[in-house]
Amino acid sequence: MSAIAPPFPEAARKQLANPQLRANLRRATSTIKAKRALRQAEMADWEELRAAAAAIKDRMISQMDVYLEQAEAALTRAGAQVHWARDADEANSVVTALVQATGATEVVKVKSMLTQEIGLNDALRRAGIAPFETDLAELIVQLGHDTPSHILVPAIHRNRAEVREIFLAEMGLVGRPAPPDLSSDPNDLAAAARAHLREKFLRAKVGISGGNFLIAETGTLVVVESEGNGRMCLTLPETLISVVGIEKVLPTFQDLEVFMQLLPRSSTGERMNPYTSMWSGVTPGDGPSNVHVVLVAGGRLKALAEPAARPMLRCIRCSACMNTCPVYQKVGGHAYGSVYPGPIGIVLTPQFRGLDTPLDRSLPFACTLCAACADVCPVKIPLPDLIVRQRHKVAVAKTADLRPHLEVLAMAGAGWLFRRGWRLALAGWALSVVGRLRGARGAIGPLPWPMSRWTRARDLPAPPRQSFRAWWRRGSR
Amino acid sequence: MADPGQGMRVGLFATCVNDLMFPETARAATQLLRRLGCEVVFPPGQTCCGQMMTNTGYFKAALGAVKAYANAFEGCDVVVAPSGSCVASVRHQHAMLARGGGSAKLVDRVETAAAKTYDITEFLVDRLGVTDVGAFFPHRVTYHPSCHSARLARLGERPYQLLRAVRGLELLDLPDAEQCCGFGGTFSVKNPDVSVALAADKAANVVATGAEYVVAPDNACLMNIGGVLTRGRAAVKPIHLVEILAQTEEDHR
Numbered sequence: 073m074s075a076i077a078p079p080f081p082e083a084a085r086k087q088l089a090n091p092q093l094r095a096n097l098r099r100a101t102s103t104i105k106a107k108r109a110l111r112q113a114e115m116a117d118w119e120e121l122r123a124a125a126a127a128i129k130d131r132m133i134s135q136m137d138v139y140l141e142q143a144e145a146a147l148t149r150a151g152a153q154v155h156w157a158r159d160a161d162e163a164n165s166v167v168t169a170l171v172q173a174t175g176a177t178e179v180v181k182v183k184s185m186l187t188q189e190i191g192l193n194d195a196l197r198r199a200g201i202a203p204f205e206t207d208l209a210e211l212i213v214q215l216g217h218d219t220p221s222h223i224l225v226p227a228i229h230r231n232r233a234e235v236r237e238i239f240l241a242e243m244g245l246v247g248r249p250a251p252p253d254l255s256s257d258p259n260d261l262a263a264a265a266r267a268h269l270r271e272k273f274l275r276a277k278v279g280i281s282g283g284n285f286l287i288a289e290t291g292t293l294v295v296v297e298s299e300g301n302g303r304m305c306l307t308l309p310e311t312l313i314s315v316v317g318i319e320k321v322l323p324t325f326q327d328l329e330v331f332m333q334l335l336p337r338s339s340t341g342e343r344m345n346p347y348t349s350m351w352s353g354v355t356p357g358d359g360p361s362n363v364h365v366v367l368v369a370g371g372r373l374k375a376l377a378e379p380a381a382r383p384m385l386r387c388i389r390c391s392a393c394m395n396t397c398p399v400y401q402k403v404g405g406h407a408y409g410s411v412y413p414g415p416i417g418i419v420l421t422p423q424f425r426g427l428d429t430p431l432d433r434s435l436p437f438a439c440t441l442c443a444a445c446a447d448v449c450p451v452k453i454p455l456p457d458l459i460v461r462q463r464h465k466v467a468v469a470k471t472a473d474l475r476p477h478l479e480v481l482a483m484a485g486a487g488w489l490f491r492r493g494w495r496l497a498l499a500g501w502a503l504s505v506v507g508r509l510r511g512a513r514g515a516i517g518p519l520p521w522p523m524s525r526w527t528r529a530r531d532l533p534a535p536p537r538q539s540f541r542a543w544w545r546r547g548s549r
Numbered sequence: 550m551a552d553p554g555q556g557m558r559v560g561l562f563a564t565c566v567n568d569l570m571f572p573e574t575a576r577a578a579t580q581l582l583r584r585l586g587c588e589v590v591f592p593p594g595q596t597c598c599g600q601m602m603t604n605t606g607y608f609k610a611a612l613g614a615v616k617a618y619a620n621a622f623e624g625c626d627v628v629v630a631p632s633g634s635c636v637a638s639v640r641h642q643h644a645m646l647a648r649g650g651g652s653a654k655l656v657d658r659v660e661t662a663a664a665k666t667y668d669i670t671e672f673l674v675d676r677l678g679v680t681d682v683g684a685f686f687p688h689r690v691t692y693h694p695s696c697h698s699a700r701l702a703r704l705g706e707r708p709y710q711l712l713r714a715v716r717g718l719e720l721l722d723l724p725d726a727e728q729c730c731g732f733g734g735t736f737s738v739k740n741p742d743v744s745v746a747l748a749a750d751k752a753a754n755v756v757a758t759g760a761e762y763v764v765a766p767d768n769a770c771l772m773n774i775g776g777v778l779t780r781g782r783a784a785v786k787p788i789h790l791v792e793i794l795a796q797t798e799e800d801h802r
């Protein structure tokens with residue numbers, strides 16, 4: 073997708089021009105943002121919890137190898153088979169082979185960001201295996217031949233009427249059709265999805281999940297969800313394959329108490345999520361008898377290799393940062409051209425994918441540095457600092473390019489100007505000449521390129537007749 | 550009123566935006582500080598906090614401004630700037646830049662400079678201990694807290710305390726006050742469409758208050774909000790917080 077995707081500003085312009093999308097986004101993000109703030113406000117020890125979460129994650133990051141081996145040993149003891157995957161391709165082929173070994177041609181899936189990240193569904197389809205998403209919003213996205221636009225509410229860009237149309241047109245093609253008299257009432261839509269999915273749950277031989285946490289000491293996997301559809305996938309099939317990022321490991325079971333207070337409040341604005349499933353390997357006679365865990369490194373190694381980038385690995389994918397991001401609120405997730413949109417997305421995506429495409433180079437700049445995200449992040453990731461660091465990498469890449477960039481020259485010029493006070497005095501004098509020629513102060517309207525990028529829709533103040541410095545030199549009165 | 554600033558020698562960091570484009574703000578800061586009894590100095594070697602280069606990723610280009618800052622204010626006990634954003638950059642970014650591009654000595658020097666740097670609202674409320682600065686401004690105003698001033702410099706309640714003590718002033722609540730105005734430095738020209746969409750929301754909220762003035766602790770935000778307001782021929786005028794605080798009853802006579 074990244075090779076042909078347009079850079080962010082262009083993609084954003086297209087999304088901005090869609091009033092339906094803007095209305096859906098405004099409604100959804102403002103509701104969830106307000107709920108999160110309410111849930112935070114009622115916790116007297118919120119700041120302590122955040123600090124604890126950050127500290128636990130940092131401990132895990134600094135000794136990830138130790139905890140991963142501990143997790144592998146515990147999982148194996150509990151009857152699960154552990155597989156390691158260096159990257160997306162390896163992970164996909166491991167999972168595909170595991171499904172093929174069961175003889176199944178379809179799988180039911182629990183909502184998982186990692187399987188989106190590695191493109192597992194496409195890999196399975198190429199191998200003749202049909203993956204069925206069972207999270208309601210993921211189902212809407214999959215049936216709509218669409219891509220997710222939010223990590224928690226992947227169909228945040230759709231409203232009820234659109235969902236109804238998708239259900240009517242598509243459900244019948246892949247399973248139980250929606251009733252022909254389906255209304256756009258949320259209860260009706262949910263009932264149609266339930267009936268459609270139930271058939272799949274009861275038939276499925278293989279379930280595929282991600283994992284929110286993996287406890288090293290016990291080998292316990294944890295999936296946090298709202299609908300219970302995940303629970304169905306985790307308990308009904310004979311074979312369960314969990315694809316988990318290596319940064320999901322947590323040292324001890326007790327660490328969960330911190331994250332279970334932070335995650336639901338930060339993501340859906342609930343005190344507690346409706347379904348939390350935990351399992352450690354195989355329990356005979358209860359749930360899947362064939363349990364696999366695929367641990368995926370992927371771009372995480374690139375983040376580990378750079379100490380300053382490591383805090384991004386604390387992320388628990390709660391999505392609070394995107395809900396609070398003014399840029400995300402305006403354009404939604406698709407413009408980011410990545411499964412990870414919003415503040416954490418513009419940090420993770422260039423780290424994982426690199427900075428080779430115009431899109432990936434534009435991502436770190438899809439941010440006003442308003443810092444609202446840093447205040448809500450439950451694991452205290454210094455998102456604005458990490459974003460500035462990604463920008464620095466882009467600047468270094470642009471400076472090294474054979475093709476000269478206007479920006480590189482402009483910034484070098486600004487750097488020169490701001491090195492000495494007298495240079496600024498000179499600039500102030502030049503501006504004041506313009507100011508005096510114009511006479512009255514007041515607004516300057518549309519100007520030609522490149523000033524048009526500012527003045528197309530807003531005025532620019534006219535320069536003053538005298539810089540501050542000049543006023544000071546003349547006796548400051 | 551007594552002179553709470555008596556005996557204080559204050560280095561004024563005008564900031565490049567105010568020096569070049571909004572000298573009235575830096576002049577107001579000078580007048581206000583003098584009225585409170587401070588001695589104000591303006592070291593001419595100062596330039597800019599370097600934020601525009603830093604936040605666009607050009608760390609090396611920003612280093613000149615960082616050094617100029619540490620040099621210029623070496624002899625001052627306190628440095629005061631009418632911009633929470635520039636103050637936040639001095640505090641949070643200068644040491645990082647110095648570490649990346651200079652010697653340990655430079656890190657030391659910029660950390661010393663950062664530790665004595667205040668936004669003017671912090672200086673007034675925390676150092677001088679005043680919220681009533683004797684100002685008079687008989688108008689309806691609404692306050693935009695500015696992202697960097699609110700969330701990086703953490704000015705908190707200070708600007709509101711100062712505004713509430715201004716005689717004649719009526720402070721109106723701004724809906725969604727803490728939402729970004731969409732300026733974002735080079736964001737405003739790299740992503741002009743999103744920037745303008747956010748500025749338009751902010752301007753609409755400002756107009757809805759019925760205020761005559763929109764006040765902020767940072768002129769960059771005001772330039773953005775004001776640009777949309779004047780293009781839309783709205784009557785609301787942008788004004789920097791210190792320009793209100795500097796005005797007294799005499800100015801209005």
Ligand code: SF4
Nearest residue numbers: 387388390391393449
């Ligand atoms: S960066 Fe923080 S706020 Fe954003 S999704 Fe991750 S944990 Fe949540």
